[in-house]
Amino acid sequence: MRRGVGLLLLSAIAPGSAQLAVGHRRVGRLALRIWGAVLGLGLLLALIGLLSWSALVTVVANPLVLALLVVVLVGGALGWIVLFIDAWRLSYPPGMDRRHRQVFAAVTLALVVLVGSSYGLGARAAVSSTRTLGAVFTGGGSARATDGRVNVLLLGADAGQSRVGLRPDSITVASVDVRTGRTVLFSLPRNLEDVPFPEDSPMHERYPDGFSCPDHSCLLNAVYTTATQAAEQDPKVYKGVADPGAQATKEAVEATTGLTINYYAMVDMAGFSGLVDALGGITLDITRDVPIGGGSSPILGWIRAGQGVHLDGYHALWFARSREGSNDFERMQRQKCVMAAVLHQADPVTMVAKFDELATAGGRIVVTDVPRSDVGRLSDLALKSRALPITSVSFVPPLVYPGNPKFDVVRTTVKDHIRTAEDLDRQAQRDHTSAAASTAPRTTAPAAAPVAAASTAPNSTAPAPVAPTRTSGAPEQTKAAAAKAGAPASTAPETDDLDVICRVASAG
Template sequence: MSQITNPIRYPDTGSTQTMTKRAWWLVVLNVALPGSVQVLAGNRRLGRFGLGATLAFVALAIVTLVVYKLWPEVFLSIFTSNLGLWAAALALAFYAVVWLMLTLDTLRLVRLVRAGPRARPIIAVLTTAVMVLVCGTAGYGAYVATTASGFLSDVFVAGPTEPPVDGRYNVLLLGGDAGADRDGLRPDSISVVSVDATTGQATMISLPRNLEDVPFSAGSALGALYPDGYGAIDGCDTDACILNSIYTEGEIKRPFLYPDAVAQGSSPGIEATKEAAQGITGLEIQYFVLIDMQGFSDLVDALGGVDIDVQSRVPVHKDESFTSVAFWFEPGMQHMDGYHALWFARSRHGTSDYDRINRQRQLQEALLAQASPANVLTQFQGVAKAGREVVKTDVPQGMLGYFVNLASKTKTLPIEGVALTPDNGVDPENPDYANITALIDAALAPPATDAPAQ
């Protein structure tokens, strides 16, 4: 009686039509609900194990999706922590092994030799393809999770978090340029990105690298040494007393002023530049991000290049002397690899520092806009390798969930800019720092609201 009522477990092996239909049912069940095939037609103990693993995985996926939708910051905090990433990697690896085991057992239970001759290769190829797709996806997910854990540990520090100041996070963004003719790295671009801690609205303040008489924040090490501004009285210890020389002053000439910098994930040069940026902007800077411009080229390549809307002709130089031109970027949309994107950002021939600041900002915004999650994941190995070489920061890993969530808001809003240019009364050789502070305060001030009617 049981053989008649249970044709899945006790089929008529002599009927090719019955065995073909049974084979398709088993293949579909294995895809729809792994473990059910074994419960119906094979080892019930293995089937119950497979069903339990499948249902647990589905429940975990549903809980993860709900947390992502309702509490994205919690979700991101978990999956930017080493513990969360390794837990995800182990779960994906475990499920890949379970799926592989169940699928191979399903192929055994199908009894392909009893199925119709035309159906056999189709069933075998389809089952194998789905197995490779699912196991491969789960395996790659586990690989990405473990690689991401190593990458985050290498780039971000383990340290205390900082609260927002006046409702904002202020980050010093440095583009490093370590040329062969320079004594150590010298920032080629210096910006402060101020982000509203609630809305994500970002304002980028690009600081001209040739500012003179730079003030330092109150109580700072270089502020005590240069109370009237950098090099304003008796000169300085570098070849040019301008803003982007302050990195060299701290890193090479006076590292003893910052004995704890390295232990805190920073460096003397970065801390000196931070003091200067705070003095110029009047903002308290919580974190820094240093992007090596040469390594930046590898990151652009890892992401498949970047599309830039070139506003006016920009020369690409033949060498680091910046005097001779190899060819020109013509106006219009241009797809650039890392090498050419770097030249677009650094080009000097016939252009001013303000032109370069605008191009660097344009490149940063374009790369952020094009670095979608799908793009990063598909090129993750190259991105992670380049990222280790490109980025240095003192942002603690524990803040990543919050900042990634905040960045998702930032990406939906236009990035505001503060132009410290001669058009706004900023003369780098004789800067009016009170005017600079006023420009920044006006840009960061919340929009005025109408007073309620009396």
Template sequence: MTRRAWWLVGLNLLIPGSAQSLAGDRKLGRFGLGATLVLWTLAVAALVVWLVWPTVFLTIVTSSIGLWVIALVAVFYGGLWIVLTLDTLRLVRLVKTAPAARAWIALSSVFVMVFLAGSAGYGAVIATTASGFLSSVFASGPPEPPDENGRYNVLLLGGDAGPDRDGLRPDSIRVVSIDAETGQAVTIGLPRNLEDVPFPEDSPLHEVYPEGYGAIDGCEVDACMLNSIYTEVELKSPEMYPDAEAQGSEPGIEAMRDAVEGITGLDIQYYVLIDMAGFQQLIDALGGVDVVVPEDIPIHADETFTTVAEWIPAGEQHLDGYHALWYARSRHGTSDYDRMARQLQIQESMLAQFNPANVLAKFQEIAAAGSQVVKTDVPQSMLGYFVNLASKTKELPIVAVDLVPDNGVDPEEPDYAVILQLVQQAVVPPTPEPTE
């Protein structure tokens, strides 16, 4: 009876339903075995799709319907495993087993039940949380094709709304251009203080500023710089972009999209706005970031950015959200170009932290923070494709092009022909001539 008990417990773990088929309710056993076979079939099919068509697999697991189906399946199997395990414990007949083995048999059965049902329950929670997070952050709508060069160009805006400011103003402005086939990425950093910003001819801002932003009679805000365009349109003339909100955007964001397209000559298909005020929550949810600090960086005591409260020391540092935010935005004794470099460093460190183990372990915290931090018009239908593309990007070196004085760009008197040339050389490098 003791050997029989261990066999039943083992079979219940390896082939749920087999214990009932051998020693109990055959009808329940057939149902359990059928459900087990279906689960194994689904697992094998998922593995094949993941290996052969990864984009299809990722599209399914990043769609709301797919995630809810996964959650319901997990709940079903969690409940089934509880029923089968309790029934197996009944079939064991502990009173007829050796007294020394009874506690171990019971504990093993309970462990199996908790492990299988608990894993299924946690999977259901993750799936429903992910569905809510993705629905709240990502837009609905059809996917956009890549541009004429076969690339996707995404505008990344880091918004910083402080008490010394009238509305939000993007302090971090960067374009990520990704090859739609290879995943090779180029990042283009744009200084927030670029002046005389040109707009495409079909932009409503081109009619107001045909010679560039503020080039003739100034603008409607204090400083006529690149990051002021968001503030001006959002607060002064949102009617320029009447369809922005219906398309999952904002007038200020669409104005920035036009400005960046005019500067870079790229077609910007999507944007991502990161609220720096909630930025530290996301980093804390990730467990912090590891960065190499090149020199001591000050943390300011107030919003005037003049009084130093403490310093982030040079060297290898593990920064929590508060210190990472200040590392990215500190101004005291540094230039905007220093800040751009630090912001890129934090972004790269965060990407490194987004590994499957870290995300799964802290998914609910990351999702809660991310839904408050991120706003984007990337449609949910494109997530599977972009996740698969991102896996290729991580394997390739990223080309960084910063439009700063070291690269021949003077923000106060920028030569936009030179800027276009720098961007094109990075995004569409010349094909080397074949050697004879």
């Protein structure tokens, strides 16, 4: 019995060692070499991950690597099971008494089932990931940075029956510095009217003076449906484009903001709950109760206010989508809070440990033009973004009135806030260089230190808002737009550190 247990332990720790000790030495040496190669490959991947997260994601997302992983897992499982059975044989069970023989057989069977199920789950995850990555990351977007930035259009479609992706209710551009990862979120109202299209857009031919209708139904979130229907009626419109609605929306956002959109990602907000659950939930500070339901349906419950409230997918979805007792502008802020929480709380360890669940959830909810080859690069940018506060800009009254928008104000505001973000990066670099060059502790902080400190301390319990430096006269334009619309200009800033906004957003 002791000899049998020892051989099983040897097989469990180092497959082939039992055969090397008392059985077929050639088989044992071969198995140990294979096992050593697998361990070496695992260590190599771990080292790649430590040196470059984007390189690891690129490797793992490669379909050939995933196919090879499936072969290795299936072959390894079968080989290990055979070695366990052979170790049981080498233990000579007929020489044991009946009780020991039964216990020994049960232990062997348990190890066989454990190895087989573990490897089987791994192989299934690899197959599922291969299918999901191929289905989601179909490509079409451009990796070329403009002025050192990559701009991603994030569309949230509040799904109903036969409605997924038809009218995006959340429209946000994430502008990311490719060097530092510093991110500015620009949120556009879904009911923005008269949005322009670039001159080379097929939609510009139909709406040369902007997307406008006498009945005011031509809103920004209706561009998707309108372009899709136009492409269905005339195949020459957006010929060769996989998703005409998304392409037209990208073009409208580009003309509105003055940014070049590299990629888009459309998220089914109803399926979004599965993604949050796969991450283990998110945690937010909530300053007032948010209803679940409401509007045309009864209120089913409440998301209660509190510090550090942990939300599962169902409650995170309702926190982002709830309309009862709030307006679109508050919803825009809450949605950005959820985005920021997912970004900051989705750590690499969780992503690796739950890769299959995340990939499966992503396949159900995401449509994007990001090619698979760019996944690693964007993952690296996301990790850089996590280390810095996110600046948020909402184009809401009095800055911009959706029914009477001033697009020059939008474009100027975008430029100002990107310039401010870049100034913060330059200041942080200067502070870092000065600190490295100094051999004595400072007794007096430089004038710009508070801003730099706020920008490099994302885990602060009360991060200071980033006050943009304006040089283009945007405030005057904003006041003029507000006066023309017949509403007083607000003294509240339209931008802030997103951590601050998240504490204010749900306060109404």
